């Protein structure tokens with residue numbers, strides 16, 4: 001017989017993302033009626049080492065091992081948010097990607113990667129991993145047949161990033177997940193741009209999720225961090241790499257990240273709303289030749305994004321009709337939106353990929369991959385949408 005929903009024996013409903021981000025797996029009663037005088041906020045334990053019982057290696061805590069109180073609190077919380085068995089926090093997104101890959105690949109192994117990935121990751125694969133004897137084949141992700149063609153007997157994993165920087169393209173995980181599961185490969189995704197509010201890749205067939213916690217997870221432009229999520233046994237292997245490569249996070253960064261995570265859900269929802277409003281406004285302006293935002297019907301992946309994402313995200317890009325000179329004038333005239341690299345925080349930021357992530361390419365080569373001069377990437381923050389629109393309007397008129 002089904003248990004009536006008001007029965008005291010019925011399981012409580014699973015907590016929502018915001019509740020998990022604030023309370024983690026601490027039982028509500030524990031928090032609400034715990035020891036009098038206990039702090040509501042987790043204490044910062046800024047210590048590198050900890051007293052240890054005599055005659056045993058049990059309970060050995062050391063900051064480089066990633067098992068300190070502040071790291072463990074955040075790791076549990078991140079695992080809950082992504083629906084992962086386990087999570088490991090590292091000192092940066094690059095540290096997370098490097099250790100995640102080192103735990104999967106040995107000399108002689110082969111990796112298949114999307115060609116549309118973060119510049120630092122591209123360098124890691126082509127410069128560092130190549131010298132370790134780990135070869136990467138890059139695939140243009142929308143050429144679906146190329147994925148299977150790129151696989152070799154020595155292939156161990158497939159790596160992708162979605163949504164993609166800076167074009168905001170969205171990839172379909174489902175065909176990739178069936179390919180990797182069929183062939184016994186690990187599907188690894190850098191999900192930094194989505195955050196768990198907009199997309200939880202493990203539920204779509206990914207095996208490993210990586211984030212630069214520097215971006216949406218922390219959201220306040222004040223710490224570096226990275227996270228790797230997956231099965232407990234895999235995450236333990238990543239931790240072994242992290243310890244010897246020295247990529248553990250500092251307790252204060254963990255503490256700030258725990259604070260940042262509490263507002264993740266409200267921040268990202270507001271960023272979703274702001275970006276959609278700004279993208280729609282820009283699409284109507286004659287000085288803007290093109291707007292890249294998955295929430296617009298004009299976006300090549302709009303239908304896929306609407307089907308698979310819970311929100312279209314805070315990242316967008318515009319192409320100014322006046323090209324590079326117009327972009328320079330526009331950036332100089334902005335008053336609210338800050339000209340700075342990075343993304344995902346409360347402040348709206350703008351950058352021109354031709355001076356940053358794509359500076360190593362010629363103007364023609366950039367145009368060929370969809371980043372012509374005049375292309376501006378905007379990380380939309382949580383300011384009032386009207387103020388962002390007014391700022392863009394006055395800067396377009398400058």
Ligand SMILES: *Cc1c(COP(=O)(O)O)cnc(C)c1O
Nearest residue numbers: 092093094118190192212214225
């Ligand atoms: C920023 C970023 C990284 C690198 O993260 P850091 O925290 O800067 O080391 C990796 N992937 C993506 C998609 C990023 O945006």
